[in-house]
Amino acid sequence: MPTLEPARIARLREAFLDADYTADGCLELLGAAAYAALARSESVPALRATTGVGALQTLVRLFLLQRAVSYPAAAAALPVEEALADGWLVRTPESDVRATVDIRPYANDIAGEQAAAEAWIVSDLGCAVGGAGGIGSGAATDQGVPRGELVLGVGGASTTLANIAVRRPVRRALDLGTGSGIQALHAARHAGRVVATDVNPRALHFTRLSAELSGLGDRVEVREGSLFEPLQEGEVFDLIVSNPPFVISPGERFTYRDGGMAGDDLCRSLVTQAGAHLEPGGYCQLLANWQHVRGEDWRDRVASWLAGTGCDAWIVQRDVQDVTTYAELWLRDGGDHLGPREAYEQRYADWLDAFEAAKVEGVGFGWITIRRLPEGAQGAKPVVVAEEWPHAVEQPLGPVTEQWFARQDFLRAQDDAGLLAARYQLADEVVQEQVGAPGAEDPEHVILRQNRGMRRATKVDTVGAGFVGVSDGTLSAGDILDAIAQLLDEDPVVLRDRAPEQIRLLVEQGFLLPL
Structure with missing residues (x-):
């Protein structure tokens, strides 16, 4: 090195x-x-x-x-x-x-960071993209580096995490499982101090090389250890980011991907412990894999990891693979397909045996954002939402993430009367689609669709469509509903009774912004 x-x-x-x-x-x-x-x-x-x-x-x-x-x-x-x-x-x-190493120029231009300066990521040869499979199937590289200690460069996962992370100015940030230092470099643009940890000493050295080469060496401190072990007692952060070794694999062959714990226990451990290391209002954001266990709803299973933490959480599943596809993905990542066929088939069987023993039918991919409750919300009931969203989104999502949690704070503080007394504004670039038979007098249903952020779509009735259409922050929700009731010759009390549920959904999903 x-x-x-x-x-x-x-x-x-x-x-x-x-x-x-x-x-x-x-x-x-x-x-x-x-x-x-x-x-x-x-x-x-x-x-x-x-x-x-x-x-x-x-x-x-x-x-x-x-x-x-x-x-x-x-x-x-x-x-x-x-x-x-x-x-x-x-x-x-x-x-x-x-x-002797890959040095890759890196466009460090995520919204919310300081004016982009040039950055470079240092990683092992052949590992800038695509995992250990890029350097063959031997026990070590041509340079004598054990394959299990390889340090990867910029890949799709690291780019995803960089784009979803909250980029507000903070005092202290933690990059847990830093690898070649990609997330630490991003954090150093908006954090006064960054601590970068990893179990692999080679990864910590590469992080220091990347930071020095990018002119950020004085803002990044490296520490060796697993998960939160390298932290001092009581040490807390405003932001924790982690692209951990989340692969659910039978055995610990590659430090960069295999966490050495059974199933998805590494991701669960990270989630359950994160809140204790966050400042009030601080965020922990990580990529994760989780098991789909026979007879269990994956949403309930992953959400249960937050029980007792006192943290809000937004869990988004972006993809799910059956166990055979998942095993093949990571066998290729490790270069096993390039070695002897018999060894490949045995490793493949080991993966399937482990999944069968744990009653795993599939593996979910996604991200988890955890927020410790802000000072003013201490003691409130945390909000934990787990959802599936495989559709295209607009990156970067950091600002969208902050807005999502801000809306949860608003909704948590409002009863139905409070929702009706509030004023709302339609979010930018929301369009309405009407679906029905050609020539029909009225549409069968109305779809609201976002062209920004998560790019959600939701179905509303004619009252909901009318309500959203005139929500410009001028009138309270109750006043708008009274006007709609008069226009439709309906009982305003009935509209006021049934509207809060739909308003709450539209606010949660970001179609309506409370003022």
């Missing part, structure tokens, strides 16, 4: 900036199609785009494409002797040089 030499890393960063070895610079050089192909571990289009001479082409071939380059070309692009001495580069038998 490269050594941590802050002054020399600063000179390496300057060389990257001078060459425009940044996310935007690489996109301009390679073009959108070749740049996107890199995320699929396909390098041929990028190789074709970097046949020219220049510092940027050299750095792309070295650190993104893991190709050897001539010593003179490397010397023209970066402080090559320092990079060789510190272990970023090694010489080849042909007297060329090649990289």
Whole structure:
């Protein structure tokens, strides 16, 4: 691994900036199609785009494409002797040089963070995207690194977590299971101090390299240990983010993905313990897998993890896979399909045996956001919502997450009379769709659809559609219902009695915003 030499890393960063070895610079050089192909571990289009001479082409071939380059070309692009001495580069038998790690420019531009500065993520060769399968099926890499200790770079899961995380300015943040430091770099843009933890010492070293290379080394502290063990007694945070080793697997083969606990116990442990390490009003956000156990509703099962924590929670299942598809996904991730067929089939059978013994019929993928109740809500009944939402959403979702919990605070404080006394405003970019037979006088039903955030859709009756249509914050809900009753020649008392349930749903789902 490269050594941590802050002054020399600063000179390496300057060389990257001078060459425009940044996310935007690489996109301009390679073009959108070749740049996107890199995320699929396909390098041929990028190789074709970097046949020219220049510092940027050299750095792309070295650190993104893991190709050897001539010593003179490397010397023209970066402080090559320092990079060789510190272990970023090694010489080849042909007297060329090649990289020992993947260094990937990273667009750190999530809404709510400080003005985006350039960032770079350092990870093991072949592991920038797609897991350990990218480096074959042997026990160790060509560099002698045990495959179980590999450190991954930017992938779909890390990008998802970065996009759903709340990005308000905070005093202290925790990146639990930091890996190569992606979430820590994001948090360092809006947190005064970031603690990054991991059980893998190599991961902590890579996090420090990523932070130093991105100019954030003085804001990120690393600690070794599992889950919350590295924390001091009573230590709390405003934000905890975690892309933990959530894979439900028989055995502990890869530190980056296998938590070493039975079933989904690692995710359950993280959820049950998080509240004790949050400031009032603080958030914990994590990606998770959970078991679908025969005879149990997954919503009740996962929601039960929050019992007694005193925290609100929003649990969103984005996908669910049957056990065979799930096992095949992670066997390929680990490169097992590239090894002997007999060994692959035995490992496959081990997965299915473990699922059968636990009565697991499927595995859910999603995210969990936990919030410790704010100061003013201490003692109130927590709100825990578990839902399935496999549809497209608008990223980033951090602001949407904060708004969801703010609406829960409002609803928790209102009885029916309070809901009717409040004023509401229709959320931005909500459209109405009417469904019915062609030529029919009235629609069979009306659909409200959001074009922002979670992009939800919900069915309402004609009264609900009329109510939403005139909700501009001018009149209270009760006054609007009285006007609708008069227009429809209905009893206003009856409308007032049945409306709160629908108002509560429309507020919870973000169609109506309380003022």
